[in-house]
Amino acid sequence: xxxxxxxxxxxxxxxxxxxxNLVGSQLPADLYARYCRARGDxxxxxxATDEHGTPAELAAKKAGKPVAEFCAExxxxxxxxxxxxxxxxxxxxxxxxxxxxALTQHFAGRLADEGLIEExxxxxVYSHADGRFLPDRYIEGTCPxxxxxxxxxxxxxxxxxxxxPTDLIEPRSxxxxxxxxxxxxxxxxxxxxxxxxxxxxxxxxxKTDWPVLTTSIAKKWLHxxxxxxxxxxxxxxxxxxxVKRGTEDWxxxxxxxxxxxxxxxxxxxxxxxxxxDKTGGDWERWWRTDKGADDVKYVQFMGKDNVPFHTLSFPAxxxxxxxPWKLVDYIKSFNYLxxxxxxxxxxxxxxxxxxxxLDILPADYWRWWxxxxxxxxxxAEFTWEAFQTDANKDLADVLGNFVSRVTKFCRSxxxxxxxxxxxxxxxxxKLIGDLTTKIRAYEAHMADMEVRKSATELxxxxxxxxxxxxxxxxxxxxxxxxxxxxxQIRLALNLIRVYAVLSAPFIPEASAKMLSGxxxxxxxxxxxxxxxxxxxxxxxxFTVPEVLFAKITDEQSAEWAERFAGTRD
RNA sequence: GGCGUUAUAGCUCAGUUGGUUAGAGCGAACGACUCAUAAUCGUUAGGUCGGUGGUUCAAGUCCACCUAACGCCA
Numbered sequence: 290x291x292x293x294x295x296x297x298x299x300x301x302x303x304x305x306x307x308x309x310n311l312v313g314s315q316l317p318a319d320l321y322a323r324y325c326r327a328r329g330d331x332x333x334x335x336x337a338t339d340e341h342g343t344p345a346e347l348a349a350k351k352a353g354k355p356v357a358e359f360c361a362e363x364x365x366x367x368x369x370x371x372x373x374x375x376x377x378x379x380x381x382x383x384x385x386x387x388x389x390x391a392l393t394q395h396f397a398g399r400l401a402d403e404g405l406i407e408e409x410x411x412x413x414v415y416s417h418a419d420g421r422f423l424p425d426r427y428i429e430g431t432c433p434x435x436x437x438x439x440x441x442x443x444x445x446x447x448x449x450x451x452x453x454p455t456d457l458i459e460p461r462s463x464x465x466x467x468x469x470x471x472x473x474x475x476x477x478x479x480x481x482x483x484x485x486x487x488x489x490x491x492x493x494x495x496k497t498d499w500p501v502l503t504t505s506i507a508k509k510w511l512h513x514x515x516x517x518x519x520x521x522x523x524x525x526x527x528x529x530x531x532v533k534r535g536t537e538d539w540x541x542x543x544x545x546x547x548x549x550x551x552x553x554x555x556x557x558x559x560x561x562x563x564x565x566d567k568t569g570g571d572w573e574r575w576w577r578t579d580k581g582a583d584d585v586k587y588v589q590f591m592g593k594d595n596v597p598f599h600t601l602s603f604p605a606x607x608x609x610x611x612x613p614w615k616l617v618d619y620i621k622s623f624n625y626l627x628x629x630x631x632x633x634x635x636x637x638x639x640x641x642x643x644x645x646x647l648d649i650l651p652a653d654y655w656r657w658w659x660x661x662x663x664x665x666x667x668x669a670e671f672t673w674e675a676f677q678t679d680a681n682k683d684l685a686d687v688l689g690n691f692v693s694r695v696t697k698f699c700r701s702x703x704x705x706x707x708x709x710x711x712x713x714x715x716x717x718x719k720l721i722g723d724l725t726t727k728i729r730a731y732e733a734h735m736a737d738m739e740v741r742k743s744a745t746e747l748x749x750x751x752x753x754x755x756x757x758x759x760x761x762x763x764x765x766x767x768x769x770x771x772x773x774x775x776x777q778i779r780l781a782l783n784l785i786r787v788y789a790v791l792s793a794p795f796i797p798e799a800s801a802k803m804l805s806g807x808x809x810x811x812x813x814x815x816x817x818x819x820x821x822x823x824x825x826x827x828x829x830x831f832t833v834p835e836v837l838f839a840k841i842t843d844e845q846s847a848e849w850a851e852r853f854a855g856t857r858d
Numbered sequence: 859g860g861c862g863u864u865a866u867a868g869c870u871c872a873g874u875u876g877g878u879u880a881g882a883g884c885g886a887a888c889g890a891c892u893c894a895u896a897a898u899c900g901u902u903a904g905g906u907c908g909g910u911g912g913u914u915c916a917a918g919u920c921c922a923c924c925u926a927a928c929g930c931c932a
Contacts, residue, residue, distance in 0.1 A: 505862060509930075593863095593929085624863085625929090666871090667864055668928065675870070678884065686897055694894030701893080741871080745882075752899095759899040764892070778893095836895060 291330045292584055294575050294615070295322050296557045298591035298599075299384065302340040302363050303348035307640045308671070309626040309633040311374065312659040313592035317621065317740050319376045320660055321588065323794035324735045326377075327814055333575050336371070337382035337560045338364045341529040342549035343424055347464065356528045360385060370643045374652045375797045380567070382560030384552055389559035390530045393552040397522070398535030399610040400480060406522075407479045408541065413525065414442070414454050418467030422475065422525035423454075427464055430457030476541055478523045478532065480551070482605045486517045489601055489608070492616075500665075502593055503622045507600035520602060522551040554603035558614070579613040588619045588738070596622050621738050624664035628671050640671075641853050649849060653796040654680050654838070660795055661744035673850040677841045684796070688751045688788065689837035692803060694758070695781040696833040702767055703775065707783075709827030711776025720757050720780075724787075725818045727753060731791065747792060754784050775827075782807065782831065783822040787815050799837050806834030 297318035300306050315336060322334040340360045349359035360383070368381050383389075400406050413422045428442035433456050441463070442454035454460060461468045493507045511517050523532050529546025532539050558576050565572035574581040589599055599620055607614045626633060633640035646655050658676050661683070662669050699708065727750045734743040758781060767774035789803035790812050804812065808831045815821035
């Protein structure tokens with residue numbers, strides 16, 4: 290039994306995420322977690338909300354709530370949506386937790402002790418009206434290059450010229466619109482990542498089995514231009530982890546907080562600590578190689594935009610601490626999911642948001658479609674037409690109808706119990722061999738986190754059942770040899786249980802319905818297919834389940850395409 | 859401007875370290891079946907693998923250049 294630590298990139302707190310966020314990290318992470326558990330591994334599956342930083346403060350302000358209250362509420366909302374999608378986190382934490390505060394401060398202290406922290410003085414724009422320093426992108430003004438009057442302090446999106454906030458003509462706060470700005474000197478802590486460059490580089494080079502997407506992004510940041518740059522890890526904000534050196538105050542850093550990208554990945558560890566505090570479990574057993582974590586396999590899931598932080602910044606924090614923390618063993622990264630020819634956009638309200646998706650269809654439809662089209666090798670495209678066609682074909686026609694035809698046939702010709710009699714012939718032997726091959730292939734793809742290939746293989750396993758029925762035609766056999774038909778349908782009913790077990794990582798709700806219909810709690814994995822197809826004996830009673838997957842109609846598809854074309858809010 | 863990723867049948871994608879007639883699903887056409895959510899199963903049609911040149915006995919698969927899309931960075 291292996292021990293697998295799984296983390297999904299932690300979603301930002303400022304609003305409800307769209308489906309692109311789901312398929313890029315949480316959903317495939319859940320697929321893997323469920324699969325590992327089903328195979329008997331000991332799994333710790335961690336996620337959390339990423340709560341610090343300016344966008345959270347602004348979103349809270351917009352909602353008219355104190356930021357802590359806003360975050361607490363949004364955390365519950367996101368946790369609720371995750372639960373409805375069937376995300377099986379062992380713990381869904383919060384980066385604003387006391388555990389993360391302590392751990393973040395601890396890491397900063399360790400890094401300072403190791404000589405990897407540097408104090409840098411820099412100039413930043415302070416807004417009197419807002420009572421705060423403004424991040425570059427929250428300063429607006431007229432572009433000195435093209436005259437565009439809504440250029441941001443980091444870049445003019447009209448002419449794409451990179452800017453410094455002081456370049457702007459008539460700069461103003463993007464938050465309040467105030468022009469009462471002042472350039473002030475302020476001191477910040479920098480993590481000297483450049484000193485760890487060789488170590489990080491060697492580490493990345495040793496990961497020859499990682500996806501190209503992951504390593505190519507990491508290498509680009511390591512070697513591009515002047516190489517890996519030192520990184521500011523503090524900000525002049527109120528909302529965040531207060532800057533401390535371990536448990537000690539940090540002279541000169543009063544009133545400052547750690548940058549959100551410094552504390553967010555540390556929350557993976559802290560969330561496990563939160564889990565331990567809640568359950569009485571042992572979190573260090575998962576994270577400290579000197580305290581039992583040396584046999585843990587740690588896998589991270591994330592979208593490609595998060596790769597630099599997980600391949601470089603966070604490992605730099607871990608390595609730099611010079612303490613025996615668990616480093617990631619495998620990073621599975623994803624490209625983007627596009628929506629009807631463009632990008633999903635949180636800010637523009639374009640695409641489908643997670644709560645909306647659940648309002649129109651059960652989670653399994655989304656889980657199946659998104660996972661079977663996971664953007665593993667390149668950006669993928671969501672269209673309503675494809676979604677409707679694929680979901681109907683795969684879920685309703687191939688799997689759902691299989692369950693339906695088998696159970697209803699048995700009910701009408703025999704009873705709502707597995708019929709007895711008959712012995713296997715050539716066709717059954719062949720089916721068992723075929724299924725064994727396919728299931729072994731499925732296992733291999735799942736173990737490799739090849740999401741699309743796993744889905745394809747699983748679908749093939751479903752199809753094999755229909756092929757068998759079509760070829761053996763128990764409805765015909767029944768007329769001349771009822772015993773043989775009984776054997777065939779007994780096998781097919783057992784196949785439903787096997788399908789439920791195999792499919793559970795993808796479609797847990799439907800899987801539960803299938804098991805419930807088959808009136809069994811036996812979720813044992815079909816290591817031995819022959820034996821698995823005899824798990825339910827003759828005489829075992831079942832009920833015909835309700836329709837597993839209703840089809841998506843043309844009207845629904847058209848209406849939803851219309852409804853989600855525009856913007857939200 | 860630099861770098862990266864991608865470019866394979868109408869659509870969505872597979873194609874291991876270069877090696878016999880380039881694969882799957884969907885869609886299409888035709889056929890079989892009638893237990894089932896008008897579901898299922900089978901057969902067939904469809905690609906000079908973005909373009910040009912090169913390496914090689916042999917290239918979708920390596921190299922160069924070009925084009926296009928997307929992304930990152932200046």
